[in-house]
Amino acid sequence: MSAGTRAAIVAIGSEMLGPLRRDTNSSWLTERLEEMGIEVVRKSVVGDEPEEIARELSCSAAAAGWIFTTGGLGPTADDVTVAAIAHWMGVPVRRDERFVAAMRERWEVRRGLRMPSVNEKQADFPEGARVLENARGTAPGLWLERRGVQIVVLPGVPSEMREIFEQKVLPELRRGGASAVTKRRVLRIAGMAESRVEELVAPFYAKWKDDPVTILASPGEVELHLCARGDPATAEARVAEMEDDFRSVLGARIHGTGGEALAESLGRALKEKGRTLALAESCTGGLVSSLLTDVPGSSAYFLGTVVPYADRSKETLLGVHEETLKRHGAVSEETAREMAHGARERFGSDLAASVTGIAGPDGGTPEKPVGTVFFAVVDREGREKTSKRFFGGDRAMVRRTSAMFSLEMIRRFLIEAA
């Protein structure tokens, strides 16, 4: 098996050619293949048409030593992947009667049903194919070889595709013992503009110019994707050193690595310190609260929120002074501070935070344009912090950026209290 280190991924299914459905398998496969030292050099989507499938296989086989196909293995007439591949390879399709019997038994034992005869088609395999058993469904995967090109045929249902890949394909790739693999790290930073993050890490670009660093920004959050290629030990050491370098300038601004959301890191910090939190959010309208309570077990530290969307309710529900609203307006540092104190007292929490701003598109003034947002965090001991920010973008962007900023401000308030 020396098919080289270049792969093509082919998603088969007419539905993915329309505007409604998307191939999501290829991203997942790409990440796994990279870890195994195999580079994806092309990805494609073709319909359930034998001629198009064959054309794509020829094209892929010219470009890569590995071809991974997904989809088109179902029992119905429009699933033509197996027949198309066999035809392209110039081998006959044969029904595997032992496999038919095994499928029938599974239907009877697991579901108590007689298998519809249409399903027998899923035991039709091209001559010479190795069958990759599917523990989650009926359509097995297949492994074929043609003139040195390894062709791995997987179902389109993501859970089945992943299961077969992990159980039947990965172990063999591992045995292959790739000489160069890709190792990745994700560092997550909130409450800081992309340009500021870039400024801080830029001194390291020269050192790591051969290892791609990707900065991905979403509203209120910046992700640094580090990536190193080499033999497994070297790649791991390089990516660890990259992480150390970036940590040396970003420090506690990195709230997490990998898939952990900011609200989870904050939740962890609250739990560790045994502190409870309440919120008062105006322009974010419940988004901060929603992000916090997305986290399982958040009721251990999160007591609740008031969204005083109407100004009057800032007085009645949170005790903001009429005088404050009159003199400084609902969008002001003073109102933010009183909202936070009001929430802390009413919920009896250790900490409370507030957000009040102008998300737009209307409501902006020359002094307080759309995107102006005030934040406060207060605690039981009388510590207090406020912040004024101006965020660009549309309503959704201002709201999302504000929510992330608020979560990060609370997290840092907690850390600094230590």
Place this chain on the structure above:
Amino acid sequence: MSAGTRAAIVAIGSEMLGPLRRDTNSSWLTERLEEMGIEVVRKSVVGDEPEEIARELSCSAAAAGWIFTTGGLGPTADDVTVAAIAHWMGVPVRRDERFVAAMRERWEVRRGLRMPSVNEKQADFPEGARVLENARGTAPGLWLERRGVQIVVLPGVPSEMREIFEQKVLPELRRGGASAVTKRRVLRIAGMAESRVEELVAPFYAKWKDDPVTILASPGEVELHLCARGDPATAEARVAEMEDDFRSVLGARIHGTGGEALAESLGRALKEKGRTLALAESCTGGLVSSLLTDVPGSSAYFLGTVVPYADRSKETLLGVHEETLKRHGAVSEETAREMAHGARERFGSDLAASVTGIAGPDGGTPEKPVGTVFFAVVDREGREKTSKRFFGGDRAMVRRTSAMFSLEMIRRFLIEAA
């Protein structure tokens, strides 16, 4: 220009082969092409490698009469699309000095800057190419023809790609006067299980068997995508008749068509009736409130929310009786009702709605398993409606489904009050 009605879309850019970035242009293009009667028969992603680009162009040219490429038109060394296409076509690349001068002028006039000389490369065009001006950036699109295949070369930045396609490509496609086009309609239904929607519309499947109906389900919402193909007038008439058929069984359960979110339909209904709304949400933790306030102008009818995440705050902030919590529990019809009344009184709104349930993964009991959720809606006139539901799935799914159910319940409460 009789390139037929089959198209291939080729996204060019090595970054889209990694797991981090995705080609989003092809979905958008597909929808536009379908409307023009052009069917997309293959989509692919290749890196910025001349050899791979050429291989893909050959493959696409064999499959389709139209090729649309996106990406790789920037000024840097890794942008090789133009050179690769010219090489594949066997024509030379020539620098258009008039175009260079025009670019330089734009840099000076619009940005007050001297154009970096590296940008001159963006005036290199394959011989015989028609230049499609880019009103939003410097890289123009190109239109070429090779052996009857029309090749449209567009930039990868979505806003620029769309602008050029709409301004320079669509008008020509329209002139072509497609004989068969695809017309679509999206009908949106909330608060109803996918299986129930399917049951209601199934009687029409036989009638519309030649026109694909796609049901897409997301937590709390079902979308029916109707689609008819034919000459423009016939396709329009067919899709309108399809819509009438589906409306005849779904009626007011369809909260919207096209891209309008449920919270927008609800907002419209509240505005039309001049009614205000407040919320009390427990297990959804602010998600309903967040969806409602996503809508610009929602402060006209939305007064605010209390998220009484701690049980104690259900009493202190909403006036739920201690007795009710003790006897029925925080997750009960009685508590839901008192929460809604409490919110209505405290915010002084015309209507108020509440949600209380067990989102999981912990907190379930044999009587009230994870996924049990109670809802209430009340109004100033004393009307009252409650509902108990059981939703499957994980925490995120239960919360999302509950939020959509609540919005739809309020919408129907409003409609039925009429």
